[in-house]
Amino acid sequence: MEMYKMEPGSAYPIGTTVDGSGVNFSLFSANAEKVELCIFDDLGQQELMRFTLPLCEHNLWHGYLKGAKVGLVYGYRVYGPYRPEFGHRFNHHKLLLDPYAKALTGRFSWSDRHFAYIVGDPKKDLSFDERDNADVMFKAVVVDPSASGIPRKPIAWQNTVIYEGHVKGLTAINDKIPSELRGSFLGISHPAMIAHYRAIGITTIELLPVQQFISEQFLTDKNLSNYWGYNSLGFFVPHKDYLNQHQIIEFQQMVDQLHQAGFEVIIDVVYNHTCEGNWLGPTLSFRGIDNKSYYRLNPTEPRYYINDTGCGNTLNISHPRVLQMVMDSLRYWVNIMGVDGFRFDLATILAREVTGFDPSNGFLDAILQDPVLATVKVIAEPWDIGPGGYQLGAFQRPWSEWNDQYRDAIKRYWRGDKGMLPEFARRIHGSSDIFEHSGRQPYASINFLCSHDGNTLRDLVSYQKRHNEANGENNRDGHSENFSNNYGVEGETTDTTILAIRLRQIKNMLTTLMFSQGVPMLLAGDELGRTQQGNNNSYCQDNEINWLNWQDNSAFSEELIPFVASLSQLRSRFPMLAYRRFxxxxxxxxxxxxxxxxxxxxxxxxxxxxxxxxxxxxxxxxxxxxxxxxxxxxxxxxxxxxxxxxxxxxxxxxxxxxxxxxxxxxxxxxxxxxxxxxxxxxxxxxxxxxxxxxxx
The missing domain is CATH 2.60.40.1180 (Golgi alpha-mannosidase II)
Known part of the structure; x- marks a missing residue:
């Protein structure tokens, strides 16, 4: 360690920057009193030395560690007031992950030591825990990644067919994929998967969250896990469990291989909240670095969080440094990791000001003017659970939006609900009643029947009710109304008459989807007749409930794969089915x-x-x-x-x-x-x- 020397560094760029002589470290905190850089051994198991970052400019704490190189393992300890009632939750006993970390080492495991307060103390979060958590916490690794190799070739919106899938679920039990690649980024771009994408005619793969996330403690305690990944910890880091050899270049290789084959890659991103949860949650990164800046706090009781996400906290995108972090993260995934666009989870939150949703919000304006992000696809999930949270149609160009009114209208029409013809026609027409304003076009509507959240298409015609018992919440979670029908028997059956109408209904809905104006999105596995056994909230099921069964030889898969292929061919053959204007x-x-x-x-x-x-x-x-x-x-x-x-x-x-x-x-x-x-x-x-x- 004598080779390292801490010197004054540079406030910019934020994060770590490598040169030939050392590494510059820069961390934002507006309310900290001191920041320590903690250096660990290569495995992240033993803390070797601490250095105080010597300077703070513009609320950026920085230092240059001379002699440091790529591969250095580090974390932060941030000193400041622990006054939850004033919004401050500093606790230097907790090792914190750099928000700009781009690679990780070690494993995360749940422990009471992750909490800044003493778990079980009657004073709850007003108490103070002095135990160290470093041995059960991720550490960041200094990297100097180069840009993805194969340039993007954007596909016009009107020619886009999206395939929404999960990194692990796509290949976890696919015998055509080498066992060591199943469930990984590289499994997704394996030639066998590329052949399938081509066969069914999709153009764009949309992946559920790939940024580093962790499972909530209450799920771990029930031997479950956060499978979907909407529980972010690191906004620059590819999720460690999807890396085969724990090298972030594997994500770039996946993107390059898919680009080479002519496909786009969109990633689902979660900038609305983090895994640190509510006021009783753990201190892992943002909360311990500067809770009052990173999160939206109750203005009258800053001990508590505004919870427009339903996940315990809401990221404070209105803060310029937090907005900068999000924008830096997005540009990183485009410029370095090579992605073609983003689907923003609970995007209404990102466009909230103090007064509520604002279509001219700083974040939306930042995307619009950014020379990098203005060139990629951006898709909003246009709702949250806060006041005025439903904003379908309110986003402006260049945004497209998940259209839940399309989803529900098509389901209800084919279920046989009465009085549906006018809305059925409006949705086929591209939902001009919702989107045709301010020059928006039909591709503003992302049309879908099923997504990760809800029933699969096969379950939509097989189950009248939800069956979420495996989630451990006594079947109380998930949507109670799915606009579904079982056609006489709940769940699986051998009745040929029922099976015939179920297959026909799946085909009906797929035809409607592919022949509607707008951008179709197919849920991965619907072309295989995939079932989740009636579970319409499978977020915590890392098992066969969610994994695609590629060995299913039922009539569903035999019929549906060529059927979807024929629909895609017709849509491609006749551009009038995806006209660029209403x-x-x-x-x-x-x-x-x-x-x-x-x-x-x-x-x-x-x-x-x-x-x-x-x-x-x-x-x-x-x-x-x-x-x-x-x-x-x-x-x-x-x-x-x-x-x-x-x-x-x-x-x-x-x-x-x-x-x-x-x-x-x-x-x-x-x-x-x-x-x-x-x-x-x-x-x-x-x-x-x-x-x-x-x-x-």
Missing amino acids: IHKDEKDSQVGITWLHHSGLPMLKDHWHAHHEATLGYMIHEKPENSPVLLCLYHAGKEPIEFQLPEIENVTHWQVVIDTNASAIQTEKRHLAAERKLTMVPFSTIVLLHELNDC
């Missing part, structure tokens, strides 16, 4: 037209739209030039068969059947119908017809 009747400069049809074959009238029991709808979509292809989509969510009269169209003498959810792909292929005939549609079915000049 389609309106008689709009002169639009290149695409759409006509809504009654089952009589005539255009829909006002009385048709408001017929409460009407469950059948068709529409024709075509490009404006004459002799262009015409697609005729027919949807029937009624419980009885119905005849649909094909519309009379000049020069159209026959139609080719390209989708029939009541038939297999082989039965559908090369079927042609005379233009004047009537189609009999079975209950809960979809038929898509095509007319082209070169049809025989």
Whole structure:
């Protein structure tokens, strides 16, 4: 250790910066009185020496450790007042993780020593714990990463098909992936997975949180874990458990391999809260560095946190240094790690000011003007649990948003709920009632049926109720209303009639999704007929409930994989299914037209739209030039068969059947119908017809 010498350093950049002679350390804290840099052995097991950071400028504590190199293991101890009633929770006995850490070593395990107060003391968090937690805490590792190798090739929004998946769940039990790569970043980009992505026609892989997270203590105590990962600890660090050889370059290799194959990578990020929880939570990083700056505190009782997230705390993005950390983190994941965009969990919180949601909030403005982030895809989950937290449609360009109204309307229509035709049509049309303002386009709507949060598509047609008993909360957690139907039997069955209607309903919803204006998002495994056994809140299940079963040889997987592939091919073949603008009747400069049809074959009238029991709808979509292809989509969510009269169209003498959810792909292929005939549609079915000049 004699080789190290602490000298005055530089306040910028924040975090660690390596040069040929040493490492510069810079840490933000507005209320600290002293900061110590703690150096550990290579395994992070023994603390070797402490250095006081010698200078503080602009609330940035910094020092230059001469002689230090890449691979140095470190943490911080921050001194200051422990006055929870005033919002201060400094405790120098706790080793703290650098918020700018980019690699980790060691393991984290739960201990009462992580808490700044004495657990069990009657004074609760007003007491003070003097025990050290370093042996059970992650340590940061100094790295000097270079940029990801393969440049991004952005895919236009209107050509994007998103596939939402979990790093571990995608490959944990896939026999085509080498055992050492299963459940890791490198498993996701294995050639077998790339072949599957190509087969089903997706363009963009959206990964659940990949930044370092930990499981909550109450889950660990129940032998469960935070599987989804919405419990962030390090915003610059790839999650350690997804690294095969514990090298962060593995994430870059995954991105490079996917880019090389033509796919985009979007990551789900959680900047709304951290894993430190509420006022009785542990002190692991931000809380011990500067609680009053990093978190939003109750202005009248700063001992307590504003909890618009439902997770105990809310990150204070309004603070310029906290905003800077988030922006630095985002740029790092683009410039160095190579990602193509972000899905922001509970994004309404990021756009909150003291007065509530503000579409001109500092964070949103920062994204808009940033020369790096303005070039990538940004997706908002447009709600939180705070006052005025539901903000679907309120984000401005360039944002796209998860559209839960699309999700619920499509589910309800196909379940057979009455009076759904007008909303069903609006959602197919791209939800212009929600998004067509301030120049926003259909791709502002991320259309989805299922996501990580809720039922899978197979469970949506197999379970009437939630079945979350495995979560250990007496089945009280998760949504109570899923807009689902079991069609006669709760859960698995061998009844062929029930299985047939379940498969047909999955196909109906997938067809609706892929033929709707906007950006479709498919939940990974829905193309396999994946089940979570009725669990609609599987956040804590790191097991077969969540892992994709690639060996499932049921009729669901055999039918659905080629079916999804055919839908993707049609969407790619006919750009009018993903038009870059909203389609309106008689709009002169639009290149695409759409006509809504009654089952009589005539255009829909006002009385048709408001017929409460009407469950059948068709529409024709075509490009404006004459002799262009015409697609005729027919949807029937009624419980009885119905005849649909094909519309009379000049020069159209026959139609080719390209989708029939009541038939297999082989039965559908090369079927042609005379233009004047009537189609009999079975209950809960979809038929898509095509007319082209070169049809025989």
